[in-house]
Amino acid sequence: MANSPGIDQAKEKIILDAAQKRFGHFGLAKTTMTEIAADVGMSKASLYYYYPDKEHLFLAVIEQEMDEFIKALTAMIGEEEPASKKLKQYTSIRHEYFRRLISLAKLGEHTLSAMKASMDVFKQNLEKQEKELIRRIFQEGIKNGEFESFNAKAYADLFVATMQGLRVSVIHKKTLSETKEEDYQLAEQYQKQITAIFLKSISK
Amino acid sequence: MANSPGIDQAKEKIILDAAQKRFGHFGLAKTTMTEIAADVGMSKASLYYYYPDKEHLFLAVIEQEMDEFIKALTAMIGEEEPASKKLKQYTSIRHEYFRRLISLAKLGEHTLSAMKASMDVFKQNLEKQEKELIRRIFQEGIKNGEFESFNAKAYADLFVATMQGLRVSVIHKKTLSETKEEDYQLAEQYQKQITAIFLKSISK
């Protein structure tokens, strides 16, 4: 009753997991509904009983990832740790999530971008949540005297946008040649350094 | 004798300017050699006397822009000003150059990226020069006691990459809808803020 009236939650999860495996392996374009159906051991038509179309199924997979990501973040933030440590942990977790999303769409990002409005809304929503979480970390740091006083909201927006830029650059650079492992690592290194600089500039 | 043996420099400049106007207006893809030739008042074949192909002509236009950009930067850096002020000025000049390049390729960036090796080499070269110039600003600031001591090279690499990321984000975000003026302005604002944070973190 949580979803559509009386839809079997367990069955839905099974489909979701199968889809996740396929998408993670071959990306959105190279995965067919028939394949997913076969994996689950049901007919393609049944998939459409649970999900209106392929896009929604894909979105559901991504949303599941996002939920885990947000959950991990929220839990981490809830702990009794210095705000500075939390910010650093955010950087790691966020980069990891980025890599997972990339492999889902495969070569993706192009595919991701190509996907219409629904994806945009999804992204904006995530960005908003992230900015809010980072703002809280800043706020907390200010309150407990770890940081000096500053505009937490503005800094959070800037911080998230900056990290996003460093990640996007990775994808953007390579023309046809696929992105290399070292590119991801360089991006991660930059993200860590930026985090350190942010911290240095606001720490008491 | 500076270029090919005995090529008319003035004529070349005329072609270059015409090409720049066309490219700036319609972008690379929507500009034909015939049009440029007509603008200049000569036959298309003559264009090929001066430039081996369309790509080289386009590259020459971009290189002219780059030369102006680098020249402006170098002059600015040569002045007797605090390193911090120079870094801020770099941010403005760089963003302006970015916008000019975008309009040259039009909707471009996609077009820019699509253009093969030569463009990649060009970009890498520019990036290298930029990083070197920024490194010098940092170095100078350290030497004259304006900044505390730090690894100028590493910071320059990070700084340039970060600014690049913020610019690239602008292009990347919009799926089909063209990039809006406010997007550019937000990116510029972020770049300025990041510059300020860098300065704050290294200033004595």
Next chain:
DNA sequence: TTTTGACTTTTAGAACAAAATAGTCAAATC
């Protein structure tokens, strides 16, 4: 309520032709 086989519709790609544009060159002009 859930599942499915049989169905229709849509999309992606191959193959082809036509048109537009890039690029070449021998001869003419300066």
Next chain:
DNA sequence: GATTTGACTATTTTGTTCTAAAAGTCAAAA
């Protein structure tokens, strides 16, 4: 000799049709 060009060829882009594969639907069955 340097420069220019008309008339050419080569390549790329665009539009078309065709086809196979995949998406998506639905009435009937379980």
